[in-house]
Amino acid sequence: TASMAAPAAPVLPTDIPEGMGALPSEVPVPADNPQTAEKVELGKKLYFEPALSKSGNFSCNSCHNLGTAGVDNQQFSIGHQWQRGGRNAPTVFNSAFWSAQFWDGRAPQLEDQAKGPPLNPVEMASMSAETVVSRLTEAGYGPLFETVFGKDSLNYDNMAKAIAAFERTLITPDAPFDLYVQGRGEISEAAKRGMKKVADIGCTSCHSGPLFTNNTFQNFAYGTDDGVKSVSGKDEDDHLFRVQSWRNVAMTAPYFHDGSVKTLDEAVRIMAKAQLGSDLSDADTADIVEFLKTLTGKAPEVSFPVLPRPAGHALNWAD
Amino acid sequence: TASMAAPAAPVLPTDIPEGMGALPSEVPVPADNPQTAEKVELGKKLYFEPALSKSGNFSCNSCHNLGTAGVDNQQFSIGHQWQRGGRNAPTVFNSAFWSAQFWDGRAPQLEDQAKGPPLNPVEMASMSAETVVSRLTEAGYGPLFETVFGKDSLNYDNMAKAIAAFERTLITPDAPFDLYVQGRGEISEAAKRGMKKVADIGCTSCHSGPLFTNNTFQNFAYGTDDGVKSVSGKDEDDHLFRVQSWRNVAMTAPYFHDGSVKTLDEAVRIMAKAQLGSDLSDADTADIVEFLKTLTGKAPEVSFPVLPRPAGHALNWAD
Ligand code: HEC
Ligand code: HEC
Ligand code: HEC
Ligand code: HEC
Ligand SMILES: [Ca+2]
Ligand SMILES: [Ca+2]
Incomplete structure (x- = not known):
């Protein structure tokens, strides 16, 4: 009989800057909304459900397309009657990890967040x-709500709970950087230089840890949006924005809360100047961009849901 | 050892009107566009690809949502800059079986059809x-085209071929009627009465065979659309439309080429009057509708595709 050698222990790299690491495989789940397979399945239907929009034209997936890194790559998304809002749509990928939702953090949890878009007049406009x-x-x-939440449970809060449960499955492991950290793959020399550079110059004071965000709100003196102040009304909150994660950032152009910056290259230069007062060389910028590209993870596998519909007549869309 | 009884041969119903039968499991495939798994996968990406539209907002799936029977249930679909066209979007489900595409049959094959929407100014507007x-x-x-079609093969014709190959997988077997025909399931007594009624009164002279269409173009003296005449210019083609299949018809409201009829009930009455000169009783109408509902098949299982995108910048959408 053939003998089987024990698998060799992976050789772990020794050059990883402090704090960096592979994407956690477990997301925080609130005690009052435990994950179940049926809830996730219902949430998926609702995520792809154009009936949440007045016109029947938009689902969550319209602006946060799961086929394109959870974004639409628009500066400002197209909403009801071709209106556009004033903020760039962030990705839903890994959003379960953020301390609070939206650029200004005005929704504490995914459950709160999901109640917004259906009623937002420039988004789904219900x-x-x-x-x-x-x-x-x-x-x-x-009947689908009943299976998940019990009798007579089809309400707006439970809709949001189911969507949030689905979103908690949208994590993107196995980015080249993760495989490298775990001794399962390589990244380029340029990416390694970028990895060290972001630690050396201090990017990772804000973009820290395996999520590449410390999940705090920081001043970004850029643009005309008041950030957290637009929620709190307090001057000290002016231009505070949540530190955006670098996870999948190469796929989520255009950049910043106002989507005003077209390339990752330019976003990196602006950040270095605005947050650290430093002018990056072309070479350092290119290395950092190469590193950021290694943070593109594996998109979640999602089977396209069949949505419930009445037989013999349509839902009543309106303009 | 346990002995295994031979499975009992299913008892086939004896009341099926002539010509009716289960949906064929094989679709016609043109000789110059053979199906391959990789081509179908590429076609699926293109089917869900908003980059086919100028704005980045519409994919084929916007108007032919695979989660809702391959339609959007709009009278007229919402297109570029919220424009609406003048015809109702038919389902893509089973479209591989039709003799020609569009209400007026102006596209002989799916390959021809798929070249239309990206350039249609009220649809995708590229x-x-x-x-x-x-x-x-x-x-x-x-590289994806190269794998499927060979070197330097990314062109508009091959795009259409891949989409058509994907569409040929969008068939919907195992409707309750199919299970009934095959002795694998039951349908209601009302549905059985409806099944006989449509044969007796002559609906199935046009809506014939397992597809419930004879795939011909027939006069329908209704509405202001010229039908085939709008393509051929010939008076004898005035108001000719392809006989619409009854497959999944309960899920594809609103009805007729102009989407002017909200309910299946009303569509059935109008058809009986216009095509057969008969006023259906309420009971007969209800039975026919019950029968039509048994023609809703199983939606194809589709895993949501990950779309290729450049890293570090977005595609250039425009209004
Ligand atoms: C018409 C476009 C549009 C639609 C539809 C839409 N969103 Fe958003 N989404 C946005 C924009 C723009 C933002 C950022 C708004 C802000 O920060 O003020 C956002 C923010 C978010 C965030 C916060 C992410 C973060 O990093 O802070 C989540 C989560 C989210 N949306 C999920 C959803 C869900 C779930 C739905 C459907 C119920 C949905 N979105 C529908 C455009 C849209
Ligand atoms: C003092 C905190 C801080 C430091 C230091 C910092 N950032 Fe940021 N970063 C932020 C905040 C806050 C945002 C969100 C900005 C906004 O409102 O768009 C952000 C956003 C970004 C974005 C855009 C993300 C997106 O999705 O639009 C990139 C790229 C980025 N940072 C890279 C860097 C790099 C590279 C460095 C170092 C050269 C750096 N950051 C240093 C706080 C910081
Ligand atoms: C903005 C809405 C819209 C978009 C986007 C769209 N379609 Fe259509 N589709 C329609 C309408 C409306 C018709 C009927 C037009 C007619 O008959 O003149 C149609 C007809 C069809 C038909 C013919 C079906 C039949 O029974 O005759 C097929 C197949 C089809 N579309 C596939 C596609 C594909 C593939 C794409 C993407 C490349 C696409 N459609 C994009 C609205 C749309
Ligand atoms: C002489 C041919 C003919 C006969 C007989 C006929 N139909 Fe039709 N049917 C058509 C044509 C052609 C269409 C497409 C009409 C259009 O342009 O919208 C159609 C469409 C329909 C539709 C709407 C499909 C859709 O997706 O909008 C229904 C429902 C329908 N027929 C049911 C019936 C019933 C029930 C009968 C018998 C009472 C019947 N038909 C008899 C030719 C016929
Ligand atoms: Ca962005
Ligand atoms: Ca219809």
């Missing part, structure tokens, strides 16, 4: 939580 | 085949 619920009822969601 | 190809090139489709 009239009220009640109209959304009655649409979902007409579509035939009642 | 400027030209060249701009579409250059977008796809920039997105990173080159």
Whole structure:
């Protein structure tokens, strides 16, 4: 009989700057919204559900396309009647890891966040939580909610809970950097130089840890958006924005809260200047960009959901 | 050892009207575009690809949502800059079986059809085949086309071929009627009465065979659309439309080429009157609708594709 050698222990790299590491495989889950397979499946349907929008044209996936890193790569997303808002749509990938949702952190959790877009007049533009619920009822969601949340449970809060549960599955492991850290793959020499550079010059004071964000709100003296101040009204919150994660950042152009910067190269230079007062050389910029590209993870595998619909007539879309 | 009984031969129903039968499991495939797994996978990416549209907002799936029976359930779909066209979007499900594509049959095959929407100004509104190809090139489709079609093969014709190959997988077997025909399931008594009624009164002279269409173009004296005449210019083609299949018809409201009829019930009454000169009773109408509902098949299982995109910058969307 053939003998089998024990698998060689992977050789771990010794050059990883302090704090950096592979993407955690477990996301935080709030005690009042435990993950279940059926809830995730319902949340997926709702995530792809154009009936959340008044016109029947937009689902969450319109602006946060799971086929393109959870974004639409627009400066400002196209919403109801071709309106555009004033902020760039961030990715939903890994959003379960953020301390708070939105650029200004105004939604503490994914559950709170998911209640926003259906009623936002420049996004999905539904009239009220009640109209959304009655649409979902007409579509035939009642029994699906019942299975997940119990009898008579089709309501706006549970809709948001199911969507949040689905979003908690949208994590992107196995980026080239993760494989490198774990001794399962290589990254280029340029990327390694970039990796050291971001630690040496201090990017990682904010973009720290395996998420490449310390999940705090920091001043970014750029653009006309007040950031956290637009929520709190406090002057000391002016231009505070959540430190954006670098996870998948190469795929989420254009950059910054106002989507004003077209290339990652330029975003890196602006950051270095604004946050660290330093003018990066072309070579250092290129190395950092190469490093950031190694943070593109594996997109979640998602089977396209079949949505409940009434037989013999359509839902009532409106303009 | 346990002995195994031979499975009982299913008891086939004896009441099936002549010509009716289960959906064929094989679609016709043109000799110059054979199906391959890689081509279908590429076609799926293109089907879900918003980069085919000028704005980056619309994919084929926007109007032919695979989660909702291959339609958007709009009277007229929302297209570029919120424009709407003048015809109702038919389902892509089973479209590989039709004799020609579009209500007026102006595209002989799926390959021809797929070249239309990207350039249609009220749909995806791309400027030209060249701009579409250059977008796809920039997105990173080159190597994918190369694998499927060979070297330097990213062109508009091959794009259409891949999409058509994917569409040929969008068939919907195992409708309750199919299971009934095959002795694998039951349908209601009302549905059985409807099944006989449509044969008795002559609906199945046009809506014949397992596809419930004879794939011909027939006069439908309804509405202001010229039908085939709008393509041929010939008076004898006035108001000719392809006999629409009844497959999945309960899920594809609103009805007729102009989407003017909201319910299947009303569509059935109008058809009986216009095509057969008969006023259906409420009971007969209800039975026929029950029968039509048994023609809703199993939606194809589709894993959501990850789309190629450049790293570090976005594709150039425009209004
Ligand atoms: C029309 C475009 C559009 C639609 C539709 C839309 N979003 Fe968003 N989304 C945005 C924009 C823009 C932002 C940033 C807004 C801000 O920060 O003020 C955002 C922010 C988010 C965030 C916060 C991410 C972060 O890093 O802070 C999450 C999570 C999210 N959306 C999920 C959803 C879900 C779930 C739905 C559907 C229920 C949805 N979105 C529908 C455009 C959209
Ligand atoms: C003092 C904190 C801080 C430091 C230091 C910092 N950043 Fe940032 N970074 C942020 C904040 C806050 C944002 C969100 C900015 C906004 O509002 O768009 C951000 C955003 C970014 C973005 C854009 C992300 C996106 O999705 O749009 C990139 C890229 C980036 N940082 C790279 C860097 C690099 C490279 C360095 C070092 C040269 C660096 N950052 C240093 C706080 C910091
Ligand atoms: C903005 C809406 C919209 C978009 C985007 C769109 N279609 Fe259509 N589609 C329609 C409409 C409307 C018709 C009917 C037009 C007619 O018959 O004149 C149609 C017809 C069809 C048909 C013919 C079906 C039949 O029964 O005759 C097929 C197949 C099809 N589309 C596939 C596609 C593919 C593939 C794409 C992407 C390359 C696409 N469509 C993009 C709206 C759209
Ligand atoms: C002489 C041919 C003919 C006969 C007979 C006929 N139909 Fe039709 N049917 C058509 C054509 C052609 C269309 C497409 C009409 C259009 O342009 O919208 C159609 C469309 C339909 C539709 C709408 C499909 C859709 O997706 O919008 C229904 C439902 C339907 N027929 C049911 C029936 C019923 C029930 C009968 C018998 C009572 C019947 N038809 C008899 C030719 C016929
Ligand atoms: Ca962005
Ligand atoms: Ca229809």
